[in-house]
Amino acid sequence: MSVxxxxxxxSADEASTLASVLDEIIPPTGDGRLPGAGxxxxxxxxxxxxxxxxxxxxxxxxxxxxxxxxxxxxxxxxFVALSQQEKAALLNEQGFLFPLLFHIYVGYYQNARVLxxxxxDPRPPHPKGYEMEPSDLTLLDTVRRxxxxxxxx
Amino acid sequence: xPEETVDVLIVxxxxxxxxxxxxxxxxxxxxxxxxxxxxxxxxxxxxxTDDWEARQLGDFALSPNAxxxxxxxxxxxxxxxxxxxxxxxxxxxxIMYAAHFPRFHPxxxxxxxxxxxxxxxxxxxxxxxxFYDINARMMGVSGLAGDPAYPxxxxxxxxxxxxxxxxxxxxxxxxxxxxxxxxxxxxxxxxYEGRAPCINAGTCLLGCAQGAKASTxxxxxxxxxxxxxxxxxxxxxxxxxxxxxxMADGVIYYDADGVERRQKAxxxxxxxxxxGTPRLLLNSRSTLFPDGxxxxxxxxxxxxxxHPYAMVTGIFDEPLESYKGPTGCCIMSQEFYETDRARGxxxxxxxxxxxxxxxVSTALWGMQQGRMPWGADHHQAFGDLFDRTAxxxxxxxxxxxxxxxVSLDPDLKDSDGIPAPKIxxxxxxxxxxxxxxxxxxxxxVLEASGAQExxxxxxxxxxxxxxxxxxxxxSDPRTSVVNEWGRCHDVRNLFIVDGSIxxxxxxxxxxxxxQALALYVGETIKKNLANLFD
Numbered sequence: 001m002s003v004x005x006x007x008x009x010x011s012a013d014e015a016s017t018l019a020s021v022l023d024e025i026i027p028p029t030g031d032g033r034l035p036g037a038g039x040x041x042x043x044x045x046x047x048x049x050x051x052x053x054x055x056x057x058x059x060x061x062x063x064x065x066x067x068x069x070x071x072x073x074x075x076x077x078x079f080v081a082l083s084q085q086e087k088a089a090l091l092n093e094q095g096f097l098f099p100l101l102f103h104i105y106v107g108y109y110q111n112a113r114v115l116x117x118x119x120x121d122p123r124p125p126h127p128k129g130y131e132m133e134p135s136d137l138t139l140l141d142t143v144r145r146x147x148x149x150x151x152x153x
Numbered sequence: 154x155p156e157e158t159v160d161v162l163i164v165x166x167x168x169x170x171x172x173x174x175x176x177x178x179x180x181x182x183x184x185x186x187x188x189x190x191x192x193x194x195x196x197x198x199x200x201x202t203d204d205w206e207a208r209q210l211g212d213f214a215l216s217p218n219a220x221x222x223x224x225x226x227x228x229x230x231x232x233x234x235x236x237x238x239x240x241x242x243x244x245x246x247x248i249m250y251a252a253h254f255p256r257f258h259p260x261x262x263x264x265x266x267x268x269x270x271x272x273x274x275x276x277x278x279x280x281x282x283x284f285y286d287i288n289a290r291m292m293g294v295s296g297l298a299g300d301p302a303y304p305x306x307x308x309x310x311x312x313x314x315x316x317x318x319x320x321x322x323x324x325x326x327x328x329x330x331x332x333x334x335x336x337x338x339x340x341x342x343x344x345y346e347g348r349a350p351c352i353n354a355g356t357c358l359l360g361c362a363q364g365a366k367a368s369t370x371x372x373x374x375x376x377x378x379x380x381x382x383x384x385x386x387x388x389x390x391x392x393x394x395x396x397x398x399x400m401a402d403g404v405i406y407y408d409a410d411g412v413e414r415r416q417k418a419x420x421x422x423x424x425x426x427x428x429g430t431p432r433l434l435l436n437s438r439s440t441l442f443p444d445g446x447x448x449x450x451x452x453x454x455x456x457x458x459x460h461p462y463a464m465v466t467g468i469f470d471e472p473l474e475s476y477k478g479p480t481g482c483c484i485m486s487q488e489f490y491e492t493d494r495a496r497g498x499x500x501x502x503x504x505x506x507x508x509x510x511x512x513v514s515t516a517l518w519g520m521q522q523g524r525m526p527w528g529a530d531h532h533q534a535f536g537d538l539f540d541r542t543a544x545x546x547x548x549x550x551x552x553x554x555x556x557x558x559v560s561l562d563p564d565l566k567d568s569d570g571i572p573a574p575k576i577x578x579x580x581x582x583x584x585x586x587x588x589x590x591x592x593x594x595x596x597x598v599l600e601a602s603g604a605q606e607x608x609x610x611x612x613x614x615x616x617x618x619x620x621x622x623x624x625x626x627x628s629d630p631r632t633s634v635v636n637e638w639g640r641c642h643d644v645r646n647l648f649i650v651d652g653s654i655x656x657x658x659x660x661x662x663x664x665x666x667x668q669a670l671a672l673y674v675g676e677t678i679k680k681n682l683a684n685l686f687d
Contacts, residue, residue, distance in 0.1 A: 025527040034532055052211070088528060101520060101527060106207045109512035118512065118539070126200040126362040129352025130477040135315040137297070139323045140334070149302040149332055151260040151491055153267060153277075 009047055009057055013078070014064040018043045020080040021067070024087050025104050034117045037108050045107040046100070056099050063096030159185040162404060162418035164390045164433065166190075167245015168664050169650040169671040170424030171369035171377065172288065176675025178380035180682070186382065187406055187416065189389035190224040190242035193360060193370060200356035206513035213249065213359045215615050217241070224387070226567035226574075228428060230617065233578035235459045238618035239426055243386060244370035246426065246618065251357050251481025252339040252366045253505055253662045254294050256285050256303065256669075260491060261659035264552075268492045268499045271552050274656045275628050275637035276673070278304070284669040284676070291376070292367035292668070293345045296337035302487040310345060313338050314353060317473045318543040319483040322506050325602025331488040336505065338482035339367035339664070355508055357480040366479075388414075391571050392437040393421055393647065399441050400686070401647045407569040420646045420678075420685070424671070427457065427620030427652040431559045432574040434624065447624070447641035452634050454560055456553035457576065458622040458658040461584045463611035464507075465595035466518075466544035467604025468537070475509025475543050483508065489594060490660060498586040500550040502660045504595060507544055515539045522608055544599065546613065547591040549584055550660035553622050580612060588612060619663050624653035639674035645686040650674050 010018060023038030050057045067090060071079040075086060082090070091097060108114055112122035121128075161177060163170045166188035174186055199208035210219070215238040217225035224241045240246045259278035264271045286307045288294075295310035312335035315323065319335075326333040340351050342365075351365040364371050378384060387409035394415075396402040403417035423430045431454035437446035445453050486504040489496070510518055519525030519538050526534055562575035580588075588611045596607045627633025630642035635654050641647040650671040652663050659666070678685065 026531050027529060029532050091527075097527075102517065105516040105520060105525070106210075106513050109516050110204050110206060112203070115512065120512070122203075124201050124203055124205055125354035125356050126198070126352075129354045129363070130474075132314040132316050132353050132474070132477055135312065135335070136320055137312075137335075139315075139320060139327065140297075142327055142330070143301065143332060143334065144299060146301045146332065149487060149491065150258050150304065151267065153259050153263045 009050055009061060010043070010064065013068060014061060015043055017064045017067055017079045018046065020087065021064070021091065021100075022104060024084070024091055025101065026108055035113055037104055040108065040111050040113065042104060042107040042111075046103045049103045049107070059096050060100055063094055063100070067094065156415070156417055158403070158417040158419065159183045160418070161185070161420045161422060162187065162416060163422045163424055164404065165245065165424035165426070165429065165651070166243045166369070166374065166384055167424060167426065168247050168369055169667050170245070170422070171373035172291070172668040172671040173422060173424060173650050173675045174382045175291070175373040175377040176672050177678065178377045178382050180679060181381065184382045185416070186384045187388040187390055187404070188243055188384060188386050190240075191386045192243045193248055195360060195362045195364065198356070198360035198362040200354055200359055200362045205356060205359060206511045209359060209514070215249070215358075215618065223568050226571070227565055229562045229565050229573060229575040233576045233617070234580060234612055234614065235461070235578060235617040236615050237428060237576060237620065238615065239428065239620065242370070243374060243384065244368040247368040247664065248360050248370070249358050250618065250664060251662070252479070253481050254292070254337045254339040254665045255485065255503070255661040256306065256337070257659045257661060257666050258302070258490065259304065261657060264500065264657050270499050271657050272627065275626055281666070281669045281673060282306070284672040285665065287672055288665060288668045292339045292372050293341040293348060294337055294339055295342040297335045300334040302332060302334065302490065308337065310342050312336070313340055313342055313351060313479050313482050315483060316478045316508070318475045318478070318508055319506060321469070321473065321543065322545070322598070322602050323484055325598045326486055328601045329598055331486055331598065333484050333486040336482045336485045337665070338479060340479050340482055341365050341367070351479060353478045355476050355478060355480055355511070357482070389567070389569050389571070390433060391569070393433065393446055394437075395439050395441055395446065395644070399644065401446070401644050411569060420648065422648045422650060424651050427623045428559050428574050428576070430649055430651055430653040431623040432561065435561050436572055442643070447634055447643045447647055449643045450631055450634060452625065452632070454623050455555050455558045456622040456625055457557045457559055457578060457620070458551040458553060458655070459578065459617045460551055460619045460658060460660065461549040461580055461588055462613040462616035463547040463588050463592050463595065463609060464544065464613045465547065465592055465599065465607055465609045466542050467599035467602065468606045468608070469541045469543065469603055470605050472540045473509060473543050475540055476511045478508045480508055481505060489591065496590055498583045498590065500552065500583070500587070500660065502547050502549040502587055502591045504545045504547055504598070507546060509540065509542045512539060515542070545595055546616070547588070547595055548660050548662070549587045549591060551658045552581060552583060553625070553657065554579075554581060559623050619652070619658070621652040621655040621658050621663060624649050625656050626654045627656065638677035639670070648674060648678070
């Protein structure tokens, strides 16, 4: 465990385990259109996010350390060296995954490369906003013909 | 410096405090407003940053407890299925509201007479109508005249864009023959009074960096300040003080540095919302008012009403451009608004069509719903949801119940050490039946609109943004806290203008009515200045 440093809450081993976990959570698409979460440098985003939720940090750090420990015990290898199936099976057993998923999804879906691949402009909504087609208010024709719906009083 | 006594001291610079300040400004009285929050800087709103969606869960979270800003105060809402939402700043919760701006119906003021429940208001729709008109001009309301759900009313600006979401749902409503109409929205759709028009950014709940959405820091306040009203920020009022005569004589507050200060006043007006106002009254105990100020009826803090909400989301099989457009303003249906006892409940509800989710919200909503697996199937699952969701919230009328209310928490305090409010709230059987009915009808209309699947959440846990009824108005001092123009029965120079004074809740967003009432109270104060305390 290495939660003593303020700048990096992960040791080198834990950081490499995390990168491997990220690619299991959101792998790249087969056609290369969407990147995997591991190649986007999300580990540093997750470190930052965990600094804002210190109550979660020990659980995540411990969870990453546990992955390696169990991998060594069962397969005599580090987590990163396991097969994809072995990684998935191990991750499925881990309770720390849910809060980590949250941070991974947030980090992934606000990443410029991902947004561009989804066909979106990788920019904040302001100040440019979005163009929209004018409304078709003829849809209201039937509603306009209705009697009043409110009660007089 | 000698201690100054102001003519009118307003506590709170949100929706109602701003409207009242502007209303009284032309009297040229010495008017001061104290606000515990600060001016917001629109350039720093989340919509200007890449992580804007994540900030909905951080510094712009709906709950003050989640935000943890110094300007906010904590609310113990663990004893309620609905968590409170509010914001403290110049503009108050209008900074982060959706700006959905419907009026009450005429029947909403007559629920006892018409439906035999709760109480009638001591005023009616006709009395408030001119003040709704003024408010529409001051806030800049867009919409469309001719809605058969309302008496004829003034709408200064053309409606917000329906978009593919609005038109898709409109066709569904038409297929069922149900009412719908473009939403009255406090969002300017054209250049208006120096405000730039809406650009469909979809960030209404995060502050509007464009200034198209009407928050009172950019509507009423600039006009009130020009006329000489003074506004002091980062001033958190602890209690209202009382003279030996039983009249309010000022407040004790903490300034930005946490220093205790006193402000004397001839008239005190509370505009602190349906939780902040009873909290302040209950924190103002004295020999004359041992149970809290203006609380001889015992009703301060009682009858808290939220609106029980449901959120029903449809998943469609085509792109809807659903992340574009004002977040909560699109179209509205009031097909089930007026009472029909055959439905198994009294009173009714509104449907408000929402825009869809951005990428981050899509992933998180999908995760909550168990529809966003990790691993090889992730991208397919995301693709099935992103830009393919559209739905609605249902706003159910809440009826006053004396078991629901606001008290002081024995332990929880804000950053100045002032006791924080504690909520106790339960859904009534009537609300549960109404929610059930509304969810079934919402699914019906989503399916008629082409949704392949629907997902309902009811009640919506984070939807406690309408805070009403905790210092209600009435003509009888035994059964109400303020009279028909907002003056406390027990303290004749103390007024309340926020949602606390609502007698019932209607089934629409309350801000327009809160402000119309504040303008009405202001007008009545002006008419009665010569004998205000008689």
